[in-house]
Amino acid sequence: MNPTIKERLQLAYAAQESRLFYSAWPESPRAYAEDGMQSGLLAFQSLLTQNFVGLQTHGSEGWIGEEISPYFMTGLGIKYPAFSPNTLIQNAELAQKIWSSTSIDLRATILINALDSVANRFFEIAYATMHTTGQGFMMGFQASGPHANDRALEVLAMAYKELTRFPSDINWVKNMGKFDLALQKNYKAIPKGVALVIGCSTFPTWNTLPGLFGSLMTGNVGIVKPHPKSVLPIAIVVAEMQKALVAAGLPASVVQLGVDTLANPIAKELAEHNAVKLIDYTGGSAFGEYIESLPGKTVFTEKAGVNSVIIESISDAAAVFSNIAFSASLYSGQLCTAPQNIFVPATGIQTPDGNMSYDTVVSGIANAIQNLVENPKMGSGVLGAIQNDATDKRIKDVSLGRRLALQSMPVPNLEFADARTASPVVIAVEADDVTTWRHEHFGPILFVIKTLDASHSLSLASESAQSLGAITCLCYSNDVAYMNQVESTMNKVFTPVSFNFTGAAFVTQHAAFSDFHVTGGNPSGNATFTDAQFINRRFVWVGNRKM
Amino acid sequence: MNPTIKERLQLAYAAQESRLFYSAWPESPRAYAEDGMQSGLLAFQSLLTQNFVGLQTHGSEGWIGEEISPYFMTGLGIKYPAFSPNTLIQNAELAQKIWSSTSIDLRATILINALDSVANRFFEIAYATMHTTGQGFMMGFQASGPHANDRALEVLAMAYKELTRFPSDINWVKNMGKFDLALQKNYKAIPKGVALVIGCSTFPTWNTLPGLFGSLMTGNVGIVKPHPKSVLPIAIVVAEMQKALVAAGLPASVVQLGVDTLANPIAKELAEHNAVKLIDYTGGSAFGEYIESLPGKTVFTEKAGVNSVIIESISDAAAVFSNIAFSASLYSGQLCTAPQNIFVPATGIQTPDGNMSYDTVVSGIANAIQNLVENPKMGSGVLGAIQNDATDKRIKDVSLGRRLALQSMPVPNLEFADARTASPVVIAVEADDVTTWRHEHFGPILFVIKTLDASHSLSLASESAQSLGAITCLCYSNDVAYMNQVESTMNKVFTPVSFNFTGAAFVTQHAAFSDFHVTGGNPSGNATFTDAQFINRRFVWVGNRKM
16 A cells, blocks of 8 residues: 555544544635635536536436526536436446455445545535535535535544454464464455445535445445435535545446436435445434334434533633634524523523523523524625525424524625525423424523422423433533533433533534544434444455364 | 553554454463462452452342352352432432543553452452353463453453544634634543343353443443343453442442343343443344344344364365364354354265365264364363253253264363263254254254255355354365355455364454454344444544633
């Protein structure tokens, strides 16, 4: 293997093991080509209304595509090769015969080369992400670019470590008293089969790459089934992966893109196919539970969750409210890590200036959001656009007839006058009004829940994480005993806690190499990026013995 | 932690990582106390017809026990405390509050101390194993004693490695351009909950300890539900574990023994209980598939398999036939690793003396078995006794109206005149008679299957492993190309291959620290002793962050 490839994997694994900060691709667009934005935009624009070039088309049956830009509010007009599930499986099985016999060194080299090529298209991918997901430019760049690549490298590094954990050949000798029994043994990591990766509409590369790279690195072949409304970013990535495969003399169909439409979905047929042994899924809970229930499959899911904020006491009200406002507003609350339910005692919270009432907290949060939304330098960039009409409708529905501390507003966008935007609605609600707050409201919808006291807040947050799932929990407290209680109670329901985040620390951000994303222990998903089992469950150790 | 405990874990993990020979407890009875056999026998005898002493009885509802010695053919008369499933769960949940907050160092110390105490009772356990499972003394000693302890230590070592893989606390610093963002982070391995371990009748400790020690070491509490006919060996182990817990000031009910009867089984009620999150199961396929289908549980199974022997060419016919005879006769074919189907080409096999016909191979194997069975120094010790009447009946049923190369015979046993014994029946069968050979016949039942050629043998063995499961495959061949083909074809269906075993190498033996037992990739089970995921799936990483 190229020594620098091996060094990069070792560096990345050392970071994972230490959990300290590490990034292989800078997150600032300024670290890349000076004309990156301009040429990325041109590259993106040149794709519009065209058949997408660069994906293998062998066996395809025409062209399909139905993406709509949440900024333009018109179709992108990009079409992708359409394949029947059977063709995808046949291509995959042919490719697998070759891919599963490649060395892990060759796999690592090809997959890292692909990531490097993807990095040359980060700006183009950023625009592709904006105009499919509705993310702002900066988030589109970071999440679909360097952060997604970092998550993929993290997986490759963990996989390299796990695949080389045991020797490939040994001489085993056991003394039997009067003689030695000697056996030659070998140990092989046998891939499970065809891996299906089902993408989501909001994070088409970030949520797809970990499972895809994990399955490929361990010798399985991959079929990516993107959300039909968010294809372009992952199409660019898969095209670069296929290019790297072909450059190495291997079949492009080691990784395939299986695009479908809302009217003719193919995910179920693929998932249920006997050849498909591995499934990575990001999306809604109902389909996720169906995927988890399929017999004979190894499944990794990230489903919905309801994330909580617990406010017990604070030091700097402005800093706290602005931090919550940012996390709730970022990409209009469409992150899986975004808070939904804010628990505040009816008796108020402690501050350095004495007690702050529940109502003051509610209006503090509402005002901070309003200031952010109306800030012309921040608003549209931070909030981006709403990915789909269902989310838009959900905001309107939840607002009807409820006590709104802040109503959802359009987000002024100078660049895209037609953008589908909506700022967070803030709803003050009693703890016992569980039909209102105690289920997932995906999108920019915040409840400030009036609880009996801080202990009640914790028990509601914990119970909700256990029953509905949670990916994050943000807690503000200056009371060490309470903090310990929150940490141990939420950890017991497999929910990580972030304490007293202000400034540039946001609960929505999970850093590659350091933060596990989704624990896998509660209903928000059954797996985590990236622990060892995220890799090890994709292959099987088999040992042979010879006299 | 006691430094020697840590050293022992590190030594054991180093062995696992290198896969070289290692054993923490010698397998020869002579390495133990000189009067071990005598005092072990007395200890065993003193347990007969008594209420078993040493298990916690809090909340028990009387005494039950229905074990029958396959050697005496009378009941042992030993009774164990009976608990309702609800009592077991309540005890477990109380204990869990304490156990999950103990340090991994304390857990390791207690569990290794327990293994050391168990080692003091290896002889007693050997007799207990003989008189529940029907194993011969030597196998009862080795399998339930040092080999089971080694497998448990292997699990503890892997768990210690995995639980300390990531730091418990770090300072994470990310440069944000003009300032550094600093967060304190911690990482916790949170146990999943109550672990149920369902044992089997033939290997009551060897198959129970890995899952039990894996769950306990990772902070879960355990309920062992032994097979009602094979309780005593694991009762002794659990009693020693409870003693070690109590000595450390911890609740005995961190591990409980939940005995039941054939008439009133409790496995299902326990398995389906919401508090039970982990299940380790060894036993038949039907119940194993039910266990695997339970939603919301993390499940590790070892079910049935059909193991193959493929004979293509041999160097030393006598050595080969005697090796096969031993593996087929050991514990009367009641090992999960024992061969059932021997594939031999109709055209015969190559030997140094020219072609050997199919019929000669059949009679060679039959004769070797007969010689072993009738050898007064070997027979009864190697074959032991038949654990239950169902196996005995299966031998008789399969023999009816079939072409027997060797019929099953009683095994002369000078010590136990009433022992339930049966030597292997050898049945010559055509490849297309699939209703005869192509399903599991648990016990001393061997088919020598006449195939078209060596390639046909391989495809039948491979297809059988894929559909029915297989834990082992033994191949005899001097043709390197064929051997490679067998290895890659059987490995693709997740079956390990042992080549050309003669002398003291037996396909039935899987060595701790070196051989994975069951791959987890075919229907014979979904897990392996002991890879990293055998540990990692028992707990969840949760990371917390503080500003």
